[in-house]
Amino acid sequence: MFVNKCNCKENRLLSDGRTVCKCSANTQKMATDSFKVPAVPVSRPLQNNTKVINEAKDSSACIKPESSNKKDDKKKSWSVTDFDLGRPLGKGKFGNVYLAREKESHYVVALKVLFKSQILDSEIEHQVRREVEIQCRLRHPNILRMYGYFHDEKRIYLILEYAKHGALYKLLKERGRFDEKTAAIYIRDLTKALIYCHTKKVIHRDIKPENLLIGHNWELKIADFGWSVHSPSSRRMTLCGTLDYLSPEMIDGKPHSYAVDIWSLGVLCYELLVGLPPFDAKDTHQTYRKIRYVIIKYPEFVSEKAKDLMGKLLVINPEQRLPLAHVLQHPWILENAPEGAQPTVYTAEQQS
Numbered sequence: 453m454f455v456n457k458c459n460c461k462e463n464r465l466l467s468d469g470r471t472v473c474k475c476s477a478n479t480q481k482m483a484t485d486s487f488k489v490p491a492v493p494v495s496r497p498l499q500n501n502t503k504v505i506n507e508a509k510d511s512s513a514c515i516k517p518e519s520s521n522k523k524d525d526k527k528k529s530w531s532v533t534d535f536d537l538g539r540p541l542g543k544g545k546f547g548n549v550y551l552a553r554e555k556e557s558h559y560v561v562a563l564k565v566l567f568k569s570q571i572l573d574s575e576i577e578h579q580v581r582r583e584v585e586i587q588c589r590l591r592h593p594n595i596l597r598m599y600g601y602f603h604d605e606k607r608i609y610l611i612l613e614y615a616k617h618g619a620l621y622k623l624l625k626e627r628g629r630f631d632e633k634t635a636a637i638y639i640r641d642l643t644k645a646l647i648y649c650h651t652k653k654v655i656h657r658d659i660k661p662e663n664l665l666i667g668h669n670w671e672l673k674i675a676d677f678g679w680s681v682h683s684p685s686s687r688r689m690t691l692c693g694t695l696d697y698l699s700p701e702m703i704d705g706k707p708h709s710y711a712v713d714i715w716s717l718g719v720l721c722y723e724l725l726v727g728l729p730p731f732d733a734k735d736t737h738q739t740y741r742k743i744r745y746v747i748i749k750y751p752e753f754v755s756e757k758a759k760d761l762m763g764k765l766l767v768i769n770p771e772q773r774l775p776l777a778h779v780l781q782h783p784w785i786l787e788n789a790p791e792g793a794q795p796t797v798y799t800a801e802q803q804s
């Protein structure tokens with residue numbers, strides 16, 4: 453296994469209370485001015501004439517990055533003074549995320565603030581660059597938009613779409629587990645987003661509830677592209693967080709491709725339905741063994757159709773995993789997640 457040790461905190465605890473972290477263990481110090489900002493378009497995404505957007509109304513409305521007005525093209529890049537900062541939305545390993553509102557347009561966004569010194573200390577500069585390069589270019593209703601970024605002497609700021617209902621992880625912990633309809637809707641939407649990513653030659657590689665956010669209409673949004681890569685890539689990754697979502701080929705350090713996301717989709721399906729990931733165990737070694745030999749126990753309440761789908765996703769041979777397009781046609785998805793169906797978390801709130 454390729455597990456590097458490091459001192460930084462991980463947001464997900466293992467079931468026995470231990471934590472595992474994915475960052476580089478080597479913490480060589482570098483000057484913050486050596487931090488290179490990714491070469492992505494930095495045009496201001498918010499237009500002068502963007503209407504005031506009430507977060508309660510529609511926080512997911514898209515801000516057009518293209519300006520119809522030539523004058524706007526010349527706009528200076530963003531700075532923190534362009535935003536009114538609101539409450540903290542969450543804490544990540546390398547900084548905090550705040551609710552923020554662009555002063556001119558009143559457009560509500562989430563501002564992720566990362567400290568350059570911490571990024572350099574943990575040697576994840578390339579990871580942040582990749583996150584920005586990839587996420588800025590993706591456009592899909594189930595992928596969190598990154599509108600742009602800017603930086604000052606000490607910090608780097610990522611301007612993100614605001615996901616009103618926060619992390620799926622939190623929602624799942626609150627509810628214990630989801631009913632089959634809600635789980636199927638989230639699996640369907642994640643499948644659609646992954647099909648889109650794969651078409652763009654992007655492998656996410658870190659699908660898990662902590663990296664999925666829930667938007668205004670309870671829709672799922674993939675966030676956190678820090679571990680994603682452009683395929684083909686022979687890049688090996690230092691292991692990420694808990695082993696729970698990693699495919700057999702990844703924990704064995706073998707070359708891996710798009711099918712790692714199909715494996716994670718199967719793991720997520722189980723965790724949404726059961727409340728715990730399928731390979732959860734008292735220690736890393738046991739989890740490793742369970743993944744390696746695909747040892748899964750299904751509680752009685754899981755339907756036969758759901759088991760059938762998970763059984764077709766959680767397959768050792770990556771080439772034999774059910775292709776994503778077929779997931780959308782699987783009887784469990786067709787029965788529980790017909791187009792237009794809303795997660796029951798949403799309908800329950802509406803009715804009350």
Ligand code: ATP
Nearest residue numbers: 463541542543544545546549562612613614615619
């Ligand atoms: P880690 O590497 O530990 O995952 P991170 O640095 O990637 O941390 P995030 O996961 O992006 O940090 O954010 C931390 C928390 O902030 C999330 O769990 C979520 O609750 C909240 N958050 C992040 N982005 C948004 C957003 N766009 N809208 C709403 N809440 C958000």
Ligand code: MG
Nearest residue numbers: 544662663676
């Ligand atoms: Mg995260």
